[in-house]
Amino acid sequence: MVADTPPRLCVFDAYGTLFDVAAAARRAAAEPGRAALAERWPRLAELWRLKQLQYTWLRAITGAHADFGTVTGDGLDWALEATGLAGDAELRARLLALYRELDAYPEVPAVLDALRAGGRGTAILSNGSPEMLAAAVGSAGLADRLDAVLSVEEVGIFKPARAVYDLVGAHFATAPDEVLFVSANGWDAASAAAYGFRTVWVNRAGDPVDRLPARPQHVAPDLSDVPRLAGL
Structure with a gap:
């Protein structure tokens, strides 16, 4: 993909990113x-x-x-x-x-709606089990705003194993650089960047960047800027 071509798909971590774990x-x-x-x-x-x-x-x-x-x-x-x-x-x-009924962050519905209105696919890629994710997504009213909810249970290992990130391409037939991956976990965003995804680290706490081999391309205080970073 040409570097300035917008991503086709926006993939979100769930816990701590879309859902407030506290x-x-x-x-x-x-x-x-x-x-x-x-x-x-x-x-x-x-x-x-x-x-x-x-x-x-x-x-x-x-x-x-x-x-x-x-x-x-x-x-x-x-x-x-x-x-x-x-x-x-x-x-x-x-x-x-x-x-199982965690609150979604306030900006989540509008961000997902903007992405879908702009023609971007939306999905979750999470450590959560399918049952836990279904409960959280349903409780937050997000089911109609997502094209897929992908769980590590399909491969039987947690992030940041590469097999987890492989699930996105297997499901959507996308190349890594066609994906904008969004996570509130710095280690997850860095690992996804090393995998080849475009990445956004949602750094709500203002923490330092993790000292890992790769770094996220973008850092944001919340999810509000994701549509712009997706080219909208």
């Missing part, structure tokens, strides 16, 4: 009778996400794959213990239920 802990903390969680939910959410990601990497390296629901539960168990909230089975169940 929403489950934040919403649970606002419910009656959860004073302890209300004091600790930001730390719980941070540790939960950290361990969830670390466990995906370790399982990918060791070949001990489990679906994302299992990894999410394992990460939550660690975070609950670390924040002194372990032992409350009802709280654990509630947090995992809310994780």
Whole structure:
């Protein structure tokens, strides 16, 4: 593809990119009778996400794959213990239920609508299991705004394995440079850039760029600029 030719397809990571991974802990903390969680939910959410990601990497390296629901539960168990909230089975169940109904970031629907109106394909490529992704997409009302939802369960290994990024070309018959890949995970955006995708890192926290062999082509504070970066 000629370098200045717009991408045909915009592919989004799901968790942390389209969906706010802190929403489950934040919403649970606002419910009656959860004073302890209300004091600790930001730390719980941070540790939960950290361990969830670390466990995906370790399982990918060791070949001990489990679906994302299992990894999410394992990460939550660690975070609950670390924040002194372990032992409350009802709280654990509630947090995992809310994780299936995460809030989409406010700009998401308009961004997807703009891309589709401009003739760009839209898809998710995620570590999430098909069941978890279907629940999140349905809860957020995004199903009609996506051409496909691709899960790592098709290949049985988590990102950033190249086999995961291969799923996009296999499904859409696209070359890597026809794809604009968008992720809020710096390591994911960098790995996708090394794979050959055009990339956008959604850096909501203003973090430094990861020191990896490749870097994302674009860095943005949220998703609002994605249509312009897709040539619209």
